[in-house]
Structures are given as structure tokens and as C-alpha cells.
Amino acid sequence: MNYLGKDVQLKVVGTRPIRPDGVEKVNGRAAFGADVAVSGMIHAKVVRSPHAHARIKSIDTSKAEAVKGVSAVITGTDLPDIPSEEAFVGEGPANFREMSHNVIARDKVLYDGHAVAAVAATSAAIAEEAARLVEVEYEVLQHVISVEEAMADGAPVLHDDMFTQGVDPKPTKASNVAKRVEFKLGDSNAAFAKADVIVQRQYKTQPVHQAYIEPHACVVSYNPDGQAQIWCSSQGQFMVRAFCAKLLGMDIASIRVMPMEIGGGFGGKTLVYLEPLALALSKKSGRPVKMVMSREEVFRGSGPTSGGTINVKIGATMNGRIVAAECETILQAGAFPGSPVGPACMTAFACYDLTDVTAFGYDVVSNRPKVAAYRAPGAPISTFAVESAVDELAQKLGMDPGELRLINAAKDETKAAYGPTLKNIGFVETLESAIASQHYTSGLGEAPKGKRRGRGIASGFWFNIGGESSGATYVNEDGTVTVVSGNPDIGGSRASMGMMAAEVLGIEVERVRTVVGDTASVGYSFLTGGSRVTFATGMAVTQSAEEVRDDLCRRAALIWEIDADAVEWRDGHAHPAGENAGKSDPLSLSDIAAKSGRTGGPIAAKSSINAQGAGPGYATHICDVEVDEETGQVAILRYTAVQDVGKAIHPAYVEGQMQGGAVQGIGWALNEEYIYNKDGRLDNPGFLDYRVPVASDLPMIETVLIEVPNPRHPFGAKGVGEVPIVPPMAAVANAISNATGLRMPNLPMSPPHVRAALDAAKA
């Protein structure tokens, strides 16, 4: 589908109608996974390992099974043993055998919180009591938490069959390094000789959780005829169906998944944890089974994003031109391989026009929960290091950091550091807007005694994707319209789907209702992630609405008994057009819908596509901080996010994505971290001690939307949900550096760490 063009007058797209799901979200009627109840339902609880690394010697479930009210108990033996098989079916390559072993352990537990058994009973309390009676005999093994520990000589090896990929010669000894990746342009090593100034530093980030407010929850009903129904919160009902079918050895057609409302995902719900267990328990017990994670289980048993160590080196001439850049990124994968080290390397220098650049990295396993995707996976980590280094470079050169970025900015026809030539990008526009903004050009104001103020700027990039999507448009008998989307709504896509359909049909958006279809009610859609839904599913919905519009014209022609070519659709009505069309009064959607039977039957169209050409996202953020010299606390005084959004279908939702991503990045920068004790157990599995920003912590995040249209989308849309999380950590770190003169290379920059840095500087 081609872009309609800037000159097209849009009446719905670009406006701000009231969100269609707002009332029920506010009054509590929205139905989430944990709200589902079905007849005969029982409740299940998971038995989790208290050890970071241990061999399972035996599991005795007899005492649990003897508890009155217990219907079924499962262990790893209740799931089929499946071969090692790689597939790109979720947010990244997946190995189904490893996925199954992560859902429930087999011979080893690999992290504190790893599931080893599950108990289903007539109440959650009985299930919990019985779960405590499952006796697991462990042989505790030495564990490793950080990448340094995991890569050290003599480190305990998590998987005896893991040999590092991407190195030559292939190792003969198993290790915890799953793979090495490399992206190279030119010869950075030689090019450093041209630099007048070089900055080089090591940076460290910690794993952080996506911190979705809604824990994982599902209800699963397995029928004796082999068919199953699943109600759950997820980022993809088709993904849940496919993964459960694979892990339980079922046909895909035998499983129907109903997507419930989702209370946040951010990538963390692009895979399954409870659904396969509930399916196995339902099959064994003959009853529908409900499973809901506690907050503690979410932290101990579901994937955060990686922590990492990043070594950056950048060289530039005195006039600010970067001539060489290198970045080594070592990321934690958790218990099984699959950290986002590839995209971390690819995005590290993507903001800049460089001819000699090398980015390489390692995917390292350790005894922590297997990582899951988190908004632009990998990019925030490497970008924190690179953008901090660029800031340090600006300081050394005595240049404004925004101007330094502008000198080196990637633009159309720039060869990206990861290879291809960039097209239709809006990075320079975001930089120019940021540099010229009232925020950037205003003073910081005087800091109170004992506090210091500073300003930082940082930029970021994310690819965005398209992919397989389905949508449908149905005209109802009264002329209202129902749109069916194949994707769970995690960022306002219901609104944008409805708006795009209303725009095509020329009707008020209030006459369009968008619903999210279950796996039996709409064609296949790849999951909601990768900032793809407004782009890809939006295209499918737009296409189906266009087919409906064309059908309406044909039916009007039939009613008027004129040629179909002599009808045009305008403002929600069919109009006779042309010399021989006659002078009939226009027909509205309602008029034609009333005669749908007589003109050919129901008025409907569906569309299933594989959308390509998503168009990358760029952002530049500005952050003002105030550092308390006594406590080390960093307060955010002002924050502005500038982003190329292509075309904001519903600007308020786009602003919300930008604000949400910025807030998550600020939390990542200032407070969030997992704290493991010496036994490898998580000490802070709850929001009291795992500190995410709350509304009272932050000022309003200001947003500036830059629209450089995507020529591959009818309305010019680009993905917007991920790139906002990429710049904040560096923006905050650069602001702290500006305030204190200190470079903070380790995250989080929490009060004890900032205070320690201030004290060390004084000493």
C-alpha cells in the first residue's frame, strides 16, 4: 500500500477522539486474565526452586496429592520431551526445547524461582498448601550471576552441550558463552590513528524487569476430545496458541486462545510461562485450571531484560567529526541463551554517519531467569554507553553535545553502522528540534544550597518491524462498523485501527467499534511487539476498509442501475459521478447497509498481509536534573522527548508511548536493579524494594512529535512504542555529569552510588 501523500485532507487520522477502552479501564470492568472464571474451575500454584543452580535428584509428590481438594500434580515428566528446534516465532529466535525446560525444569534448576512442579486444587489456598508438601531433593551446585562470573575460568557450566557459536575455531569445551556476534564497517582499528581526541570507558547496566502492573494470569480448559480453550493476558494470542501446541504436542487447530485485556507487557509477555502448565494440569485433572502469578513470582520466575558490560571507544577530530568507533557488549541471557546482543550491537552507533566502526558482543548464560524482550531489546543498553561516550567527547572537545551529534548525524543515504543505506529517516529533524527547543535553550535556574543542577541530551534508534497481520471490517445492518484486529491492544491500537477505518469510509470514528479477535475469529497475526501493530495491522485494517468502500460503491451502482465506474465515495456517502451517472441523491452507509441482502449479502471484507518496510524510529531526549550532594538523590526537574513518529494516527496515544518509554528509561537509569544474595536468591522480588518511578517522582514528560512520513504506509505511520526507552539512561547520566562533573558509568545511578561517586571525587 502506498502513502496517500501529505496533501490529502484527513478528517479522522491525526485527531484525538476519546479512547474507546477508557471507561471500562477506569471503572474496573475491563476483563483481564485474572478476572476470568468458568464453570468447574480449579486453581493451581507453581512449586519453585529455592536454589540458583542445582541438580534435581528426586521429586516426591505423594504428600501433595494426598491433600483433600487436590485434583492434579505435574512435574517436568508431564510435558513431552521435544527435540532442540530453533524457530523465529516470538520476539527473537526461540528454541522450543529450551522454552519447555524454562517453563518447567527437567534434570536441573537454573535460577531461584525456576518452576519444578505445579499443583491444582479446588481453591488457591489448598493448592498453595499442597505445593509446600511437594518434596524435591536437590544437589546444590555452584552458581554464577554476573557475566564476569559466568565467563571466568573454572566457572560452573550451566549447559554441558553449549559451545560458543560465531568463533573460529569452534571451541571443544562447553562454556557459558552461547555466541559471539560482530558488525563491522571499514577498519576502526586503523582509523583511530586519525583521531585528535579519543574517549574510552567501560559501562555496566543491571537487568531490569519490564515491571508490568498486571502479573501473568490464565484460565485453561482442556476437553476430553482434545480441544482446549485458553483465556489469558498476552502480547499475542496466536503466539500463545503456537507455543502451547508445540510444548504439549497438540495440533494448533485444537487450541483456541481468547486474548484478555493486558495490564502492560513491554515485551515481557511475548512468551509463555503459565499456559503450558495450566494446559497440562487441565488435561490431567479434567477441570478448567486458573493460574495467576504473585508479584514475587513475576520477579523470580519471569524474564527481565539483560544486564551487561559495555566497552566503548570513540575517536574524533578537533572539529567534532567522529572518525572511528568501537563497542564491545557482553549481555546476560539468564538461564538459557538468547540475550539481545545482536540488536544491541546493530543499534549502538545507528544514530551516526560513520565509515569505520566495529560493534561486537557476547551472549552469556548465568543463573538468573531467562531474559525476555523489553522495549527495543538491547538498544537501551549499548546506547547508554555510546551516548555517554559521545557526551564525554563533547566535553573534551568543548562542544555543545547537541551540535556534536548534528555534525555526525545519520541522514538519508547514510550507510548504517550495521550495513544498509538509510532512507526516509527523521533523526536530524529530532536533533534540530531538540536543540532549538525552549527546554534546551532555557536556563537551569539556580540550585538550592547543597544541590547541583545539570542538563543532558541523548539520542536513540530502533528498527521497528512489520510482519504478518490480519484485520476485518464489517458493516452492520444500521450502518455502524465493526473492525476486528488480530492483535492485543497494548498501546492504543484499537483506537488507531478504528480511526483508520473511519477515515477510509468517511464516517465519524464514533460509528466504528474495534474489537480484538480470538484465534478462531480473525486471521493469523504475529504478536503485538516490535512497534508493528499500527503499521502492519493498521495496513490490513485499512485494506479491508478500502475493499468495503469499493463494495459500497458497487452496491450503490446496483441500486441506481448505473455503471460501477460512475460512483464515487465521499464523506461517508456514495455519489453519482460523471456525465451519464444521473442525479440521484447520495446514499449513506446506513442506506446501503439496509439493502445489503438485496445487493449481494453481508458487507464485509478481511485482509491478511505480510507488511514490510516499517521504517526506523529516532528520538532525542533532553533531561534536567538536580543532584542532592548529601543524599545522592537525583530529581528529574524537566524532561522532553522528541521523536520522529512518521504520522501520529492518534497523537495522545503516541505521546503516551513516548512518555511511558521515557519513564521506564528513567527508572532503569536511577533505581531499578535485581539484588541477589550470596546464595543466588533474589532479595527484592517486589515493588517496595524494586523501585520503579511513580507519578509523584517525575514531572510531566513533554513531547514533541516530528512527522517524517513512512512511504510504505497509507497514512505515513512508523512504529513509535520502542525508541522512547532508548535515550533516557544516557540523557540522565549526561545531565548528572553536567551537574557534578562526574561520569557515572554504572547503572543504576541510585542515591548510594551517586553519593559514593561524589565522596570519591572529594577524597
Place this chain on the structure above:
Amino acid sequence: MATVNVSNQMCRPFVGTVQVLELEVDTVRALINELERLFPGLGPQLEESMAVAIDGVIVQDTYLEPIGPDSEVFLIPKIAGG
């Protein structure tokens, strides 16, 4: 002829030191077939695990995307998201 860059590390086990090729291919499917003919094993690798940037636009999991006679084609790892 399209200029096809196979310098990505994922291609190296199949292409050795070859970095750039000039190929007469008009779709991604034709590209997969031709690369498999020249470097056995690279075809499935590309199809299952890689994306293709055609004149700067990244496409993946599609046979049908056209490649122009003067296109720049870059093989990169598949992209996901969160």
C-alpha cells in the same frame, strides 16, 4: 544487477571471504535460490534467520519483495522487538 552484501558474520560459514556479489535476481525468493546455488546452506540460513535490506528498507519472512536491477541488498540478522 543487484549488489548483494554478504559480509555479515552469519553468512561467513558459507561464503568465506566473499563480501559483495553482483546478482541478477528480481525477488527475495530468487535471491534465496541463487545464494543457495552459489553457497549451499546459505539459502535456508537466509530464509530462517535473516532479514534483507533492499535499498535501505528492511524486509523479512517474505519471498515476494521485489529487488530492482540496481538495488543495494544487505543481509542482516532478523529483527524482533519488545
